[in-house]
Amino acid sequence: MDGAAPYSAKHPPRLSAMDELRLENNMLRSRLDDILEHAHRNQNIMERHQKFELQIIGASHFIELITSIFSSLAETSELDMVSLILLDPRQDLQQMLTDLRINLREFPHMLFVRSERELQTPCISSQKPVLGPYQRHLYEQFFRSFSQKPASVALIPLIRQGRLIGYLNLGSFSADRFLSSMATDFIQRLGSIIAICLENVINNERLTYIGLTDPLTNVSNRRYVEQRTLEEIGRARRQGYGIACMYLDIDFFKKVNDQYGHQGGDDVLCEVARRIKAELRLSDTLGRFGGEEFVVLLINANLQDAMMVAERIRRSIAEKAFPLSEGGSCNTSISIGLTTVSEKQNHGDEVIVAKEMISRADRALYDAKRSGRNMVRCE
Structure with a gap:
């Protein structure tokens, strides 16, 4: 057949050197764009x-x-x-x-x-x-x-x-x-x-x-408990639940100091704090108010709940001897005054509510002491 043969699919036309350079340049530019984006x-x-x-x-x-x-x-x-x-x-x-x-x-x-x-x-x-x-x-x-x-x-x-x-x-x-x-x-x-x-x-x-912890017993100090009480009264008011307060005092603690020395007294204080804490939830608060006195705040608790916890605390202290670091052991007990602030009672100035709650617990503690100690009393 005369004339030029048609292009075959198997043999595409060759690109000129300029076209090949342009194609290679475009590929390089695309690659550089990818690298730059990366x-x-x-x-x-x-x-x-x-x-x-x-x-x-x-x-x-x-x-x-x-x-x-x-x-x-x-x-x-x-x-x-x-x-x-x-x-x-x-x-x-x-x-x-x-x-x-x-x-x-x-x-x-x-x-x-x-x-x-x-x-x-x-x-x-x-x-x-x-x-x-x-x-x-x-x-x-x-x-x-x-x-x-x-x-x-x-x-x-x-x-x-x-x-x-x-x-x-x-x-x-x-x-x-x-x-x-x-x-x-x-x-x-x-x-x-x-x-x-x-x-x-x-x-x-x-x-x-x-700064908010009692250095001996490693529980909260009085300053922290008073601060926390105000906060919990406000929170209980906003969320609509009751709180309970215990005032606790180790019975005849002076006799412990006199008989076993101040180290023995410190041992008892630390162990009392540990036993009280063991009966509480993480959300509750335990603080040493001074001397042999402790205060507990129970969050979202009514009187029945609080009485159960208080009795558990009382038994845990009265029913098991206290080991002493210098040898031997001693027995003691604790008196507990208990009061609650229900949702309906929680109104007015929070500072006044807090003071009255702790005062009621303190009076209940005095009643427990006067009635023979090693007991729980409510007001």
Whole structure:
């Protein structure tokens, strides 16, 4: 056949050198645009993380730090869930925070455990972050406060001075967000910063708490109880429930001091405080008013509830001897005056309501003393 042969699909026309250069240039430009976009995104992420770090480093109170962790960290790192587990072997951290009027129920994703054994995950490292897919039998305890479970997780141990204080747990609904093959340098650094910040704010709260605590018995002092009484009367009024007040006095305490010395008297005071506290809820308040006198506030309690608690306290002290640090033991008892402020009674000036409530409890205590001691009396 004469003439030029038509182009075949198998043999497309060759591009000129100029066209090839243009095509290669367009591909390079597209690639550079992708790199630039990725760099901008990384820069934005780094700026957000720096802002978050400055925010938590500047936190001076527990609530301020915890709020930042649960709100700002989730937003900064585009996470679907964040939980925090704190080790609290003797539950004294929870008690201190509660005594400082920090409502722990406002933070449902902050969990307290007494030991690592409660997490039921012996294979989880307590030294290095763990990344990978969510496995229920391993990680359920870390995300138990969430109804929907993540697809991938990062568990970050929080360590201070070689001691594990808790875990920061990050979860994502994306299975590719946290892979076991990923480097952990960044989240390890995050864990170190949060551990330092936690220790700092907890120490700050402890300093506040010490100023409101009786140094001998380690329960609240009179100043704190009086302050807390006003607050609880106001809260009970707003939320519509009753409160109860006990005034407690160790019977014949002077004889304990005379017979066993002041060290024996201190031993008894500390053990009495411990036994009273053992019968109370975290939301209740126990304070030493001075000498051998204590005051208890029972929150959301009526007279019947309060009588049951008071009787348990009385029996716990009267029915078991008190060990003494210098050897031997002694027996003692306690008298308790009890009164309540119902929802209907809680009106007028809060200072007057508080004073009258404590005065009624004091009069009831005097009645218990006059009637033979080692008993509970109500007014």
